[in-house]
């Protein structure tokens with residue numbers, strides 16, 4: 001897996017996320033630097049709301065590691081001999097459906113070392129159900145850690161559909177672009193690693209509809225779960241990415257220019 005962590009002030013990746021992608025005992029060769037303050041965050045929001053872009057910007061600003069369960073499944077999709085459980089998960093993913101809680105929780109549990117990373121973490125795409133949110137709290141508690149906040153991005157449905165239609169993802173490092181709002185310098189080519197930019201299978205219109213319905217029925221209650229004890233921070237996801245980042249940092253109580 002190509003190095004694809006965030007870039008700090010030094011311009012080099014803060015982490016190669018090897019422990020996240022390879023799991024079970026793998027460790028990152030590039031590790032985030034110790035910070036005065038490390039953040040443990042969850043990013044929530046419907047598909048297409050711009051979570052991937054915000055995740056990259058937030059990781060750069062806060063020095064956290066971007067942990068996406070969707071990236072794990074896409075990476076696993078290249079496995080020529082998937083186990084029956086993984087094959088079923090990938091089939092569910094292609095239909096735009098959620099993978100089973102059991103499978104996803106197992107994957108995260110195998111990578112729970114990442115939850116103790118000194119750079120903190122930014123979970124993107126997990127948890128998506130209340131059962132997953134409860135499992136995450138339990139994993140963190142067992143390790144003496146806790147979540148700082150769950151950031152929920154909100155955007156009207158029409159804007160979501162427009163965004164997803166133009167989204168392109170690098171097949172190498174998974175960086176996310178948009179043909180209109182965040183184009184790569186050379187069309188179809190990733191700015192970061194030179195890899196080809198692809199439209200995801202699950203960004204097809206029929207899969208988008210299934211994913212939005214899944215979000216409303218199963219992930220909306222996760223927002224309520226975090227709202228109950230004050231961990232939810234809702235952020236309007238309209239406008240340019242830098243403006244959304246600014247809103248997010250203010251929601252976290254981090255002033256721009258004072259990032260850890």
Ligand code: AMP
Pocket residue numbers: 047069070071073092093094096097098099100101104124125126127128129132202211
């Ligand atoms: P994403 O890139 O986060 O939109 O994830 C892409 C797909 O991976 C989803 O549509 C699901 O099929 C699957 N997936 C990723 N994370 C989860 C999760 N936490 N629970 C269930 N399915 C997931």
